[in-house]
Amino acid sequence: MRIGKGSCxxxxxxxxxxxxxxxxxxxTFPIPNLKSEAVFIPNPRASEMTMGDPKVKALKAGKILMQQFDLPLGGSLDIRSNIPSGKGMASSSADIVAxxxxxxxxxxxxxxxEMISSIAAQVEPTDGVMYDEVVAYDYIHGELxxxxxxxxxxxxxxFDFGGEVDTVxxxxxxxxYKQQDHAIFIQAYELIREGFGRRDFSLISKATTLSARVNQKILPKPFFYEFEKLAQDYQGGIVVAHSGTVMxxxxxxxLPNQNEVISDLSRQMSDIVKNPILTLF
Incomplete structure (x- = not known):
């Protein structure tokens, strides 16, 4: 038993x-420099786990884990994160895993x-962030x-259009979803599989755009079609938070001349959306 550390x-x-x-x-679309980091200080003499800034979902997951291993529930949990909440960037899932x-x-x-997935799914529908690489994941049941x-x-x-979405x-x-949408999901999944197998970025970006188009009927993003046109101009794809606010x-x-391309693209995006919150990864 010692001070424990975890991240996600x-x-x-x-x-x-x-x-x-x-x-x-x-x-999944993992972004390594978005991170939740947790520190746990055990206290077997205490009856409850505490947090200075309570994160209810992470606390619940921690208690489930300790009950599974028949451990004393006492201790102090602290979580620091640079992941914005309510944006569709897996902030709560990352907190839980960390x-x-x-x-x-x-x-x-x-x-x-697999154990982390099982516990996380008991708390809420969960992203597959316990896996470092890209995976297809059943987010309802927590299964790879x-x-x-x-x-x-x-x-x-x-960029972020502001506001928050309650994922739960x-x-x-x-x-x-219509029958055509289900056919698009199959097509997008197969494009991902082929794109990763061949290391072909164009197939992957085509898949992300197909999925984003279907999601536009469910949780529409402003200026979607203007940005889709921009993505096509730069041989890229649109990626969205299907249950969040970012696109x-x-x-x-x-790409050749990458810095010039990114600078030009950012400028054109700013012309479409005045004062957008731009983030580069």
Whole structure:
């Protein structure tokens, strides 16, 4: 038993999200420099786990873990994160995973990604952020579907339209997908699989754009079609938070004159949306 530490990356929305064969899935878009970091100080003499800045979901996940291993619930949990909440960037999922890892580190628990998934899914629908690489993930049941490996080299110019989306409430809303939408989900999934297999960025960006178009019927983003045109001009794709407020243009990391391209793209985006909150990854 010692002071335990754990961390977890965030995401920029999802590469693809939808339903195939009545199973909800998402394909993760991990962003390593978005991060939640947790520290756990055990206190076996205390009866409760405390936090200076309470994060209810992370606390609940920590208690579930400790109950599973029949551990005393006492201790202090502290979480620091640079992931904005309510934006569709996996802030709460990252907090949950970081907290579980910190407690597991403190007690040297033999925790697995599958165990983390199971606990996280008991708290809320969860992103697959316990996996470092890109995966297809059943976010309702917390189950890995398929791993794809790392993304080819990329740049992302992202922006936020403001406001927040409550992911839990959003996931309780029945999505009225048409038969054509289900066919697009299958197409996008296969494009991802092929794109990662061939390390072909163009196939991946096509998949993200297909998924974003379907989501535009569910949670529309302002200026979507103007930005889709910009993405096409730069041989990139649109990526969105399917249950959040952010959207971005995904660019091939091997483009010539990258700095010039990103600068020009950012300027054009600013011409469409006055004073957008731009983020580069």
């Amino acid at each position: 990356h965030g995401t920029f929305g999802e590469l693809v999200q939808g339903i195939i064969d009545e199973k909800h899935f998402l394909i 907290a579980i890892r910190a407690i597991a580190d403190s007690y040297s628990l033999p925790i697995t990604k 579907i398929e791993g794809f490996g790392t993304l080819p080299s990329f740049h992302l110019v992202g 409430q959003f996931n309780h809303i029945e999505k009225e 971005g243009i995904l660019l091939d990391g091997n």
